[in-house]
Amino acid sequence: MAAHELIPHLFRTEYQKITAVLCRLFGIEHIEIAEDITSDAFLQAAETWGLHGMPENPTAWLYTVAKNKARNYFRHDAVFKEKIARQLKHSIPEAGEIEIDLSPANIRDSQLQMMFAVCHPSIPAEAQIGLALRILCGFGLDEIASAFLANKETINKRLTRAREKLRLANIPVALPDEDAIHSRLETVLTTLYLLFNEGYCSQGQDMILRKDLCLEAMRLALLLTENQLTNTPEANALLSLMCFHASRFDARIDTNGNAVLYDDQDSSLWNKELIDKGKFFLKQASESNIISKYHIEACIAYWHTQKNDSIHKWESILQLYNQLLLIEYSPIAALNRTYALSKTEGKEAAIAAAEKLDLDSHHLYHTLLGNLYTGVDQGKAIHHLQKAFSLAKSAADKKTILKQIDACEA
Amino acid sequence: MKEFLLLFRSDPKLVPARSPEEMEKMMKKWMDWIGGIAAQNKLTDRGNRLGQEGKVLKPGNVITDGPYMEIKEAIGGYTLIKAASFEEAAELSKGCPILSVGGTVEVREIIAM
Numbered sequence: 441m442a443a444h445e446l447i448p449h450l451f452r453t454e455y456q457k458i459t460a461v462l463c464r465l466f467g468i469e470h471i472e473i474a475e476d477i478t479s480d481a482f483l484q485a486a487e488t489w490g491l492h493g494m495p496e497n498p499t500a501w502l503y504t505v506a507k508n509k510a511r512n513y514f515r516h517d518a519v520f521k522e523k524i525a526r527q528l529k530h531s532i533p534e535a536g537e538i539e540i541d542l543s544p545a546n547i548r549d550s551q552l553q554m555m556f557a558v559c560h561p562s563i564p565a566e567a568q569i570g571l572a573l574r575i576l577c578g579f580g581l582d583e584i585a586s587a588f589l590a591n592k593e594t595i596n597k598r599l600t601r602a603r604e605k606l607r608l609a610n611i612p613v614a615l616p617d618e619d620a621i622h623s624r625l626e627t628v629l630t631t632l633y634l635l636f637n638e639g640y641c642s643q644g645q646d647m648i649l650r651k652d653l654c655l656e657a658m659r660l661a662l663l664l665t666e667n668q669l670t671n672t673p674e675a676n677a678l679l680s681l682m683c684f685h686a687s688r689f690d691a692r693i694d695t696n697g698n699a700v701l702y703d704d705q706d707s708s709l710w711n712k713e714l715i716d717k718g719k720f721f722l723k724q725a726s727e728s729n730i731i732s733k734y735h736i737e738a739c740i741a742y743w744h745t746q747k748n749d750s751i752h753k754w755e756s757i758l759q760l761y762n763q764l765l766l767i768e769y770s771p772i773a774a775l776n777r778t779y780a781l782s783k784t785e786g787k788e789a790a791i792a793a794a795e796k797l798d799l800d801s802h803h804l805y806h807t808l809l810g811n812l813y814t815g816v817d818q819g820k821a822i823h824h825l826q827k828a829f830s831l832a833k834s835a836a837d838k839k840t841i842l843k844q845i846d847a848c849e850a
Numbered sequence: 851m852k853e854f855l856l857l858f859r860s861d862p863k864l865v866p867a868r869s870p871e872e873m874e875k876m877m878k879k880w881m882d883w884i885g886g887i888a889a890q891n892k893l894t895d896r897g898n899r900l901g902q903e904g905k906v907l908k909p910g911n912v913i914t915d916g917p918y919m920e921i922k923e924a925i926g927g928y929t930l931i932k933a934a935s936f937e938e939a940a941e942l943s944k945g946c947p948i949l950s951v952g953g954t955v956e957v958r959e960i961i962a963m
Contacts, residue, residue: 755878758882758885759878759881759885761885761889762881762882762884762885762888763881763885765885765888765889765893766884766885766888766893766896769888769889769891769893773889774888774889774890774891777885777889778889781882793886793889796886796890797889797890798890798891
């Protein structure tokens with residue numbers, strides 16, 4: 441990989457690690473300093489590597505530079521020194537050098553603690569996700585902006601406000617105590633779930649970026665299951681769900697970058713290892729009586745790793761969607777439930793149910809109806825697919841719908 | 851959107867003893883019906899079933915066991931839904947599985963306190 445490719449990649453994997461460690465060391469009120477120091481290290485990498493070529497171990501190089509910059513900052517910034525010195529006394533050796541521990545264990549602990557700091561209930565949900573993308577996943581402003589369909593300026597302002605809130609609330613970079621862990625973890629899981637969906641469902645064309653988003657969300661969820669305090673049934677269920685979905689990542693896109701619908705996917709491309717991991721975490725998740733929406737979604741995702749259609753499969757999926765909707769309504773769950781209904785009760789029953797859903801402005805609603813009317817009433821099928829085409833926002837969706845219209849008209 | 855309480859009534863004597871398979875089938879019918887309402891985002895609370903036993907308190911500190919066995923239409927459960935009108939609430943109730951076993955659904959508007 442050349443420097444111009446490697447640096448964005450490393451930014452995504454290492455930025456958050458260095459920032460988390462520095463933030464834990466300095467305290468959340470100095471989050472901006474931690475981020476600035478880390479960004480500086482990357483800036484220096486871009487300059488140096490471009491001129492002199494890449495170092496043998498780029499990650500180690502970044503860590504060393506970040507450590508030095510942190511020490512320099514500490515040495516030269518009087519205010520910072522004054523404020524932090526007292527807190528850090530125990531870790532300052534005689535020479536006045538602070539110790540910055542970038543070992544895998546400390547990185548892991550720092551990241552877990554940062555996850556809880558960023559996903560603190562006092563921070564608005566929108567700000568949490570923005571901060572998580574930036575601080576926990578090392579996403580660039582451009583990427584966050586495209587994820588939120590907003591411009592860079594807006595995102596920058598939003599992140600600045602969110603950091604301000606973190607500072608004012610003076611949230612400790614630490615794991616919550618056992619009493620609070622359940623409710624705090626709920627917020628963390630929601631954020632990770634949204635991150636994963638951003639990658640799995642987003643309209644962006646950049647497949648590498650989208651896959652990275654999913655892998656990041658999985659990495660953070662895995663981090664939760666590796667700590668005794670946060671290794672809950674819900675966390676395992678969420679991770680299981682992510683593994684099952686991610687198993688189809690390579691089968692969802694053809695060699696030309698076009699989306700491949702589930703029915704047309706080559707199931708030999710499904711990642712068996714991830715499916716097995718999904719099963720493992722689902723089993724872990726099922727060791728208590730707790731049934732969260734993540735459990736139900738993981739079970740549905742499990743069924744989708746079984747390519748063969750059977751009435752038992754669809755009956756199970758239908759019942760799972762019924763349960764899911766009882767826990768929490770969402771338009772997607774309502775549409776998917778109706779699709780499952782078409783497999784168990786037939787298209788006519790599903791059409792009747794679909795037409796009650798009141799999701800007229802949703803392109804997927806019309807895609808579903810187009811699909812259900814195919815073979816029943818071609819005119820209506822085409823009408824709905826055309827409506828879906830006009831409502832769809834991404835080029836990829838439009839392309840898929842066009843193909844369906846062609847098939848209908850043939 | 852208004853809120854409505856659906857009261858499910860049936861004659862306990864008319865409900866036949868069911869095999870586990872039949873119970874499962876009945877359960878599925880209820881889930882499909884409730885799931886259909888939830889899919890329209892019109893379910894407020896799936897509610898609960900009610901036990902057949904009960905007590906009735908009357909003026910003068912009189913407490914009797916609920917004489918439910920003599921009531922043709924005992925309340926067996928309830929669900930809360932949202933609908934724009936009585937007509938819509940009644941329409942949503944049409945698929946209720948209790949109707950297939952001779953029971954009734956009573957639809958009542960909830961008046962917020």
